[in-house]
Amino acid sequence: xxxxxxxxxxxxxxxxxxxASRKAFCQMIDGQRFERSAGAMLxxxxxxxxxxxxxxxxxxxxxxxxxxxxRQIIDxxxxxxxxxxxxxxxxxxxxxxEPLARSIYAAIPREEWLRVAGAHPELRWxxxxxxxxxxxxxxxxMLRLGKGSxxxxxxxxxxxxxxxxxxxxxxxxxxxxxPMTQQLLGxxxxxxxxxxxxxxxxxxxxxxxxxxxxMTIVIRDLDTLAEIAQIDPDGLRREIIPAA
Amino acid sequence: xxxxxxxxxxxxxxxxxxxASRKAFCQMIDGQRFERSAGAMLxxxxxxxxxxxxxxxxxxxxxxxxxxxxRQIIDxxxxxxxxxxxxxxxxxxxxxxEPLARSIYAAIPREEWLRVAGAHPELRWxxxxxxxxxxxxxxxxMLRLGKGSxxxxxxxxxxxxxxxxxxxxxxxxxxxxxPMTQQLLGxxxxxxxxxxxxxxxxxxxxxxxxxxxxMTIVIRDLDTLAEIAQIDPDGLRREIIPAA
DNA sequence: CGCTCGTTTGATTGTGATCAACGCTAGTGG
DNA sequence: CCACTAGCGTTGATCACAATCAAACGAGCG
Numbered sequence: 001x002x003x004x005x006x007x008x009x010x011x012x013x014x015x016x017x018x019x020a021s022r023k024a025f026c027q028m029i030d031g032q033r034f035e036r037s038a039g040a041m042l043x044x045x046x047x048x049x050x051x052x053x054x055x056x057x058x059x060x061x062x063x064x065x066x067x068x069x070x071r072q073i074i075d076x077x078x079x080x081x082x083x084x085x086x087x088x089x090x091x092x093x094x095x096x097x098e099p100l101a102r103s104i105y106a107a108i109p110r111e112e113w114l115r116v117a118g119a120h121p122e123l124r125w126x127x128x129x130x131x132x133x134x135x136x137x138x139x140x141x142m143l144r145l146g147k148g149s150x151x152x153x154x155x156x157x158x159x160x161x162x163x164x165x166x167x168x169x170x171x172x173x174x175x176x177x178x179p180m181t182q183q184l185l186g187x188x189x190x191x192x193x194x195x196x197x198x199x200x201x202x203x204x205x206x207x208x209x210x211x212x213x214x215m216t217i218v219i220r221d222l223d224t225l226a227e228i229a230q231i232d233p234d235g236l237r238r239e240i241i242p243a244a
Numbered sequence: 245x246x247x248x249x250x251x252x253x254x255x256x257x258x259x260x261x262x263x264a265s266r267k268a269f270c271q272m273i274d275g276q277r278f279e280r281s282a283g284a285m286l287x288x289x290x291x292x293x294x295x296x297x298x299x300x301x302x303x304x305x306x307x308x309x310x311x312x313x314x315r316q317i318i319d320x321x322x323x324x325x326x327x328x329x330x331x332x333x334x335x336x337x338x339x340x341x342e343p344l345a346r347s348i349y350a351a352i353p354r355e356e357w358l359r360v361a362g363a364h365p366e367l368r369w370x371x372x373x374x375x376x377x378x379x380x381x382x383x384x385x386m387l388r389l390g391k392g393s394x395x396x397x398x399x400x401x402x403x404x405x406x407x408x409x410x411x412x413x414x415x416x417x418x419x420x421x422x423p424m425t426q427q428l429l430g431x432x433x434x435x436x437x438x439x440x441x442x443x444x445x446x447x448x449x450x451x452x453x454x455x456x457x458x459m460t461i462v463i464r465d466l467d468t469l470a471e472i473a474q475i476d477p478d479g480l481r482r483e484i485i486p487a488a
Numbered sequence: 489c490g491c492t493c494g495t496t497t498g499a500t501t502g503t504g505a506t507c508a509a510c511g512c513t514a515g516t517g518g
Numbered sequence: 519c520c521a522c523t524a525g526c527g528t529t530g531a532t533c534a535c536a537a538t539c540a541a542a543c544g545a546g547c548g
């Protein structure tokens with residue numbers, strides 16, 4: 001019983017075909033499957049949440065806003081990742097969730113998730129690792145929000161999104177697409193859209209990255225990019241990407 | 245069998261005296277108990293971690309640093325909270341942990357934690373809520389790091405630390421102590437120590453808070469402070485403090 | 489075609505970092 | 519008891535980075 005429409009590549013690692021936990025997982029996510037197009041908000045701050053999400057395809061942005069409308073993207077979710085929008089008060093979401101591209105996801109009622117996770121420790125383990133990776137990413141981004149320059153923030157964001165969205169790792173020459181406008185990248189890095197534009201242009205001028213039609217990125221000079229981002233490509237991968 | 249030296253108030257909520265889960269919890273944290281004084285680093289970035297921590301008394305700062313030595317405090321841990329320093333690669337810590345005051349904590353080997361949590365769903369539930377609260381706090385802080393003014397960041401930090409460190413909630417007139425220098429508060433809010441000083445002075449001038457000997461804080465004008473911090477005191481409590 | 493949305497560029501402003509110096513307090517040792 | 523030191527807080531002067539304002543351009547689209 002394969003999960004309908006779910007590529008194997010994004011299934012939780014370590015779930016051999018035919019295993020009981022894989023069967024349970026597929027049954028769980030086949031339950032409540034939804035599809036949304038870019039921009040069609042799927043949850044707003046303060047709304048009730050009784051589900052955790054598993055993203056099958058597309059991209060989600062998890063964000064919070066200030067009263068003046070300025071928004072900060074807290075995290076981005078790519079296929080194969082879980083998302084738990086609950087806060088300390090598990091019933092209420094403290095964040096807004098918005099698809100950045102047409103997205104397909106499963107909304108798993110919390111009680112069901114707890115039941116399945118209780119019965120299948122491998123799934124719980126996968127979920128926990130996913131969460132730990134998410135916290136690590138947030139930590140890296142917080143460090144740069146607090147102490148990094150605009151260049152460092154954007155270079156890091158590019159590295160992170162490349163690592164997470166592409167099967168190949170963080171390498172030169174491979175094109176990958178980020179379904180975000182410069183405005184959104186600004187919301188992600190804590191910068192204004194104008195400054196994102198200028199910074200990207202500088203990267204392009206210096207032959208560090210190519211940026212073509214609407215955020216298709218090619219890394220040209222990984223060493224320089226990693227130096228600006230203040231990362232070690234391999235170390236970063238180990239830190240923010242759950243091993244298969 | 246009470247936990248030796250552990251006040252009831254910080255035990256995971258919902259563990260009635262004499263219950264099996266409480267017994268298991270106490271046995272678990274009585275295993276590996278440690279004590280450190282302020283500044284005595286207890287884990288550095290990149291070091292191996294095979295334990296999760298439960299803080300019994302004191303304060304811990306979880307931080308990351310840039311190559312130039314600038315540090316960002318990612319989170320602060322107060323008594324009764326768990327801390328899991330693992331990253332996506334569970335074996336390696338991506339953060340540095342430093343006691344801000346003399347602290348007593350239990351280091352629980354990961355396998356033991358998994359075993360106990362598996363046997364006692366209430367403990368797992370408590371841990372998960374703790375983690376959700378921690379993520380919520382990080383989100384709030386990220387929002388302000390990215391989009392908030394210096395005043396907003398500091399006002400928020402004061403509100404958060406008041407809520408978390410004091411039994412009484414976020415109220416006017418009650419004194420509470422934060423065992424941090426202005427430098428550390430700067431590392432927490434992404435500001436320089438100098439600017440923390442100026443901002444606090446402005447708050448004092450405007451009779452919003454009192455700050456006396458080494459960070460003993462009294463909120464004088466909660467409405468204004470909440471407005472600057474852009475919070476709703478009750479909403480914030482629900483979002484970042486796990487209910488008992 | 490005109491419209492909207494996103495990007496690009498320039499000019500100006502402002503917030504907070506940095507550098508530097510000084511005061512205060514507590515702790516240390518003569 | 520009095521230097522002497524070290525750490526923290528305070529204040530001033532200057533500077534730089536990124537926000538903001540404003541305008542124009544290009545592409546996709548009804």
